[in-house]
Amino acid sequence: MLDKKDISKIHNPYDFSNPISDENLFIGRKQELQEIDYYLNHAKTAPRPINIALLGIRAAGKTSFLNISEIKAIKKDFCTVRINLDEDDSKTLLNFFFKIFDSILLSVCEQGAFNGISGETYQTYLEIVSTYNIPKEKIFCNFLFPLQYAKAMSSGNRDMQFSDNIFIRDLKTITSAIDKPIVLIIDEGNVLITSRIHLEKLRNIFMNIPRFMIIIAGTKELFPIMDDVFSPIIRQFKKIIISEFKDINETEDCIIKPLKNIGISNPEEQFEIDNDDIINIHKLSGGKPYEIQLICHFLFHRIQQKIVKNFKLNLALLEDVLNELESTQDISSRPILTSIKKLNQNQLKFLSTFSFVDGSYNLNIIWALEYIFNNNNNWNKSTFKKEYDNFIKAGIIKTKNKLISFCGDDFDKIYAKYYAREQKVNIDFKHYSITGYWQTLLDSFINSGLRNVNNLYIRNVFGKEILLKEIIHNITDKKQEKDSLLENVGSIERIYFFMLDFKDRKRIPIIETNIKFPWISAQNFYYINNSERANNIKELISLLELVKKRVIKLGGIFKIEKIELPIIPIKKFVEIIKTTENQKLRRMIIIEHLLKMLKEYLVQNNLGKAIVHAELLYNYRKFLEISHKNNIGYLFLANNNLEIARDLFNSVIKEFDKKKESDDKILLALSYYNLGILESKDNKDNINNSISLIKKCIKKIKSVRQEDRNVDCVFSPSIVDNELSYSEKKNIDLLEISKDALEVLKSFKSH
Numbered sequence: 001m002l003d004k005k006d007i008s009k010i011h012n013p014y015d016f017s018n019p020i021s022d023e024n025l026f027i028g029r030k031q032e033l034q035e036i037d038y039y040l041n042h043a044k045t046a047p048r049p050i051n052i053a054l055l056g057i058r059a060a061g062k063t064s065f066l067n068i069s070e071i072k073a074i075k076k077d078f079c080t081v082r083i084n085l086d087e088d089d090s091k092t093l094l095n096f097f098f099k100i101f102d103s104i105l106l107s108v109c110e111q112g113a114f115n116g117i118s119g120e121t122y123q124t125y126l127e128i129v130s131t132y133n134i135p136k137e138k139i140f141c142n143f144l145f146p147l148q149y150a151k152a153m154s155s156g157n158r159d160m161q162f163s164d165n166i167f168i169r170d171l172k173t174i175t176s177a178i179d180k181p182i183v184l185i186i187d188e189g190n191v192l193i194t195s196r197i198h199l200e201k202l203r204n205i206f207m208n209i210p211r212f213m214i215i216i217a218g219t220k221e222l223f224p225i226m227d228d229v230f231s232p233i234i235r236q237f238k239k240i241i242i243s244e245f246k247d248i249n250e251t252e253d254c255i256i257k258p259l260k261n262i263g264i265s266n267p268e269e270q271f272e273i274d275n276d277d278i279i280n281i282h283k284l285s286g287g288k289p290y291e292i293q294l295i296c297h298f299l300f301h302r303i304q305q306k307i308v309k310n311f312k313l314n315l316a317l318l319e320d321v322l323n324e325l326e327s328t329q330d331i332s333s334r335p336i337l338t339s340i341k342k343l344n345q346n347q348l349k350f351l352s353t354f355s356f357v358d359g360s361y362n363l364n365i366i367w368a369l370e371y372i373f374n375n376n377n378n379w380n381k382s383t384f385k386k387e388y389d390n391f392i393k394a395g396i397i398k399t400k401n402k403l404i405s406f407c408g409d410d411f412d413k414i415y416a417k418y419y420a421r422e423q424k425v426n427i428d429f430k431h432y433s434i435t436g437y438w439q440t441l442l443d444s445f446i447n448s449g450l451r452n453v454n455n456l457y458i459r460n461v462f463g464k465e466i467l468l469k470e471i472i473h474n475i476t477d478k479k480q481e482k483d484s485l486l487e488n489v490g491s492i493e494r495i496y497f498f499m500l501d502f503k504d505r506k507r508i509p510i511i512e513t514n515i516k517f518p519w520i521s522a523q524n525f526y527y528i529n530n531s532e533r534a535n536n537i538k539e540l541i542s543l544l545e546l547v548k549k550r551v552i553k554l555g556g557i558f559k560i561e562k563i564e565l566p567i568i569p570i571k572k573f574v575e576i577i578k579t580t581e582n583q584k585l586r587r588m589i590i591i592e593h594l595l596k597m598l599k600e601y602l603v604q605n606n607l608g609k610a611i612v613h614a615e616l617l618y619n620y621r622k623f624l625e626i627s628h629k630n631n632i633g634y635l636f637l638a639n640n641n642l643e644i645a646r647d648l649f650n651s652v653i654k655e656f657d658k659k660k661e662s663d664d665k666i667l668l669a670l671s672y673y674n675l676g677i678l679e680s681k682d683n684k685d686n687i688n689n690s691i692s693l694i695k696k697c698i699k700k701i702k703s704v705r706q707e708d709r710n711v712d713c714v715f716s717p718s719i720v721d722n723e724l725s726y727s728e729k730k731n732i733d734l735l736e737i738s739k740d741a742l743e744v745l746k747s748f749k750s751h
Contacts, residue, residue: 008304013258016293020064023071024710025261027289028250029061030598032240034591036069037627039238040076040213043181049213051206053189055220056242057430058410059290062217063187065242069215070185075708078213079182081107085191092158096198097167098149102129104174104182105143113177114142143170164205171209181211189218217242244287244430249603251282254292255311259300271303272310280313284421286428291414294321318422325415336408339394340416348425349378350387351416354397358431359405363388365434365519366404372550373445435459435522438515442524442547449543450536456498456510456525458491466491466523468510469563475576476568485580493588496573500616503570510565511540513547516557537562574619586623593617594628601635602712611639618644626652630671637674637715638728642682649675666734669700670711673738677715680724680745687749694742701735709734717744724748 020026036052043049052069056062073080081103089096105125106117114121121142124135128146132154135141144166152160175182184206192198206212216222245251255278259267267273285291295313298320302308307316331337343351353370367384379387391397398407406413406429413429420427432440439455446453458466471491485492502508511526528536544560551558577586597613600606614635617624624632633648652671676693679686701709711734715726724744729737 008306010262012297012300012304013262014293014297014300016290016297019061019067021067023068025257026064026068027253027257028245028247029065029068029242030595031591032065032242033068033072034594035238035240036072036215038625040073040078040183041625043078043183043213044076047210048207049181049211051214051237052216053222053237053239054215054217054242055222055239057244057288058219059288060242060244061289062242064289066185066187066215066217070183073183073185077180079107079111079178079180081182081184083184083186085186085188087191090191090195090198093198093201094149094152094158094160094162096195097145097162097201098129100184101145101149101167101170104171104184108174108178108182111178111180113174142173145170164201168205168209171205171212175209175211181213183213183215186214186216189216189222193218193222244285245282245289245292246287248278248282249599251285251287251292252278254289255281255296258296272312277311277313281311283426284313286417286430294324298324315422318418321418322415322422325411325418329411329415331415334408334412336395336412337415337419339396340412340419342394345423345425347387348420348423348427350384351391351396352420352425352427354391354404354406355427355429356432356437357404357406358429359400359403360431361404361434361519362399362402363404368517368554368556369437369441371554372547373441375550434520438520438522439524442513445547446526446540446543450539452529452536453526453540454529456494456527458494458525459523465514468495468512468525468565471495472566472568476572483581485576485582485585489582489585489588492585493592496577496589497592499568499573500570500612502567505567507564507566509537510563511537511544512559512561512563513544514557514559514561515551517551517555570616574616578620578623586620590617590620590623590628593620594631597635598631601638607635607638610635614639618648621648621651626655627667630667630674633671634674634713637678637681640681642678645678646675646682649678665700666704666708666711669697669704669734669738670714672697672700673714673734673741676745677717677726677741680717681726684724684748687745691742691745691749694738694745698735698738698742701738704735706733706735717741717748719744719748719751722751 039050039052054062054065054069070080070082083099083103085099089099105122108114109117109119109122116122124141125143125146128134128141128150132150134147134150141147145162148160148162148166152158152162202214206214245254255273256267259271264270281292281295285295295317296311298317299308299311299313302317302320303310308314340348340351353366357366363385367381370378370384371381388397392399395407397404399405408416417427417429439459443455458468472495475485475492475495508527513524513526515522526540528540541560541562544558548558548560577589580586593613593616597610597617600613601610614632617628617632618636621629629648629652633645633652636642636645636648649671653668653675656668656671672693676690676697679693680690711732713728713730714732714734714737716729716732716737717724717726719725
């Protein structure tokens with residue numbers, strides 16, 4: 001463990017300027033990674049892959065996620081092609097597709113195709129595209145597109161329309177020379193926002209070629225174009241949203257993990273990091289990974305300089321962050337920031353009421369929300385309009401067709417947020433839909449007056465009213481002719497886990513709210529999660545009556561209704577999910593169970609709660625992937641339910657036995673190891689079988705690179721009082737722990 005005197009001698013582990021490229025430092029995104037795993041596996045066996053569109057706000061971690069996706073693809077034996085787009089690539093089709101072709105050919109040749117990069121094929125290609133000269137002897141030129149490219153460039157015809165068929169023909173030539181699928185990993189997809197033709201060509205070419213998969217990253221602005229361009233072929237793209245960290249545990253990992261990675265074994269104690277510090281950093285950063293790293297970089301920097309001793313946020317820290325932001329930009333050349341720095345605290349609060357709008361809402365809507373939740377406590381309608389006019393004149397906000405938006409860019413928003421925090425005002429420029437923002441404001445209003453009130457987070461789709469009791473009735477109604485789970489997928493998943501949370505009750509009171517204005521129609525469902533429900537229900541209704549009174553005054557409708565929701569027994573619900581034709585819903589539920597199971601066990605250290613999810617997942621065992629079975633089996637091993645654990649580990653091994661060569665040697669090795677430990681726990685007299693299984697693990701894991709041999713946790717045997725004892729080891733090299741386990745088992749056998 002590093003002590004405090006060593007801190008000044010080590011590097012700052014928080015690198016806010018570069019995306020993550022080390023799996024050990026990658027935080028969260030477990031569900032998104034499960035999605036990537038699934039579609040990479042799908043691409044290896046399916047006739048046509050399903051492509052991925054990674055979408056999210058800037059600085060949310062899309063490039064880091066691409067890096068980890070690339071590592072995963074390499075481990076699964078893909079040929080990976082990384083393409084980082086820039087503005088020049090969108091200028092002409094020839095530039096764009098040359099970059100794609102050049103990147104693909106280089107990658108496959110580096111993998112040994114066409115006799116490698118020193119072979120005649122690649123060397124001839126280099127000569128053609130470097131000199132624009134076509135060799136008379138074309139025996140080593142297997143491709144037509146480079147010839148077309150060279151002719152166009154040599155004649156100055158850069159806008160030439162090249163042939164899709166020629167490009168497809170060349171790509172098929174490439175795939176025939178390499179015995180593995182190819183994945184194109186494209187970053188900065190927003191470059192193509194203004195280039196519809198590029199996206200059309202990309203679609204037309206790669207939808208017709210097997211063994212090619214695309215993963216493209218961009219902001220959400222890319223997708224409306226893709227919806228248009230790819231419709232109805234958009235079904236070939238799976239959207240994965242990369243957002244800021246919602247779970248505060250992910251922010252905690254983002255703070256703690258880099259410290260542990262440089263050898264600080266107990267950073268919480270050494271730097272006095274408590275839950276309040278984590279919450280404050282989470283709120284200040286909005287859960288954005290880049291900003292968490294930026295804040296922590298300066299916190300650690302101040303500790304290294306012995307200015308402070310801990311991770312407490314203060315005004316000086318905010319000044320450091322602002323200074324860093326100012327060092328990257330000429331603030332004086334940004335008139336909007338000059339205007340913002342002249343605002344007083346009350347005016348900054350006014351700005352916060354507009355920070356969510358982003359060109360979607362008019363003044364009447366914003367005033368309505370302000371009045372409903374704050375009455376006239378901050379402004380009346382007249383003073384609100386006057387302040388609004390001042391902000392328009394100052395160039396801080398603008399209108400187009402009466403819709404309001406912030407004038408600044410992403411940098412202006414980040415700077416304004418931290419400047420406002422210095423003035424003790426919270427501004428978050430996160431964009432919400434009107435229903436999402438209404439829900440956020442209503443939740444905040446309720447939680448400011450009451451504790452233990454939870455939102456069921458079931459939303460209506462396309463304005464259709466949710467009849468919650470009817471949905472629950474239809475789920476269990478055997479008389480229905482059609483599968484009731486084919487609709488309302490998101491709602492049913494939420495209802496399923498709600499039923500699990502309240503599995504020991506028969507009914508639960510729910511307060512439904514329904515807001516209606518010409519500009520919004522939204523439902524929310526609230527429940528009380530404590531023993532004093534009756535009193536709190538009355539208090540909740542009284543609080544909502546204040547909202548209702550103000551909504552009615554503005555000409556809207558606000559309904560409040562108490563309903564008694566029947567609880568579906570979870571065993572019955574599981575049987576319904578097992579038989580539904582809705583594979584997407586079932587898969588969503590399985591993944592959510594897995595995430596909750598791992599979180600309870602690895603993060604919360606709560607085996608009891610984790611095993612609840614493991615037991616339910618065992619009911620879905622015929623739908624589970626191999627990696628899922630190993631993880632669930634480990635939980636049963638930890639809980640000493642050895643028969644089920646044995647069944648799952650054997651199932652993993654049998655599935656691998658069907659393959660000539662394992663795609664995931666570490667998973668197979670881990671299953672051998674876990675089964676070996678299980679057998680030694682179950683029957684001390686059958687130690688030979690345990691030894692044999694551990695040897696199989698070692699044989700498999702030896703060929704795996706050292707950096708890929710790390711596993712989250714395993715049980716390690718030792719001999720205590722002439723008996724085998726087991727302790728759990730975390731973040732351990734599987735080969736080393738297997739060798740140690742083998743020696744212990746051999747020693748136990750000899751005695």
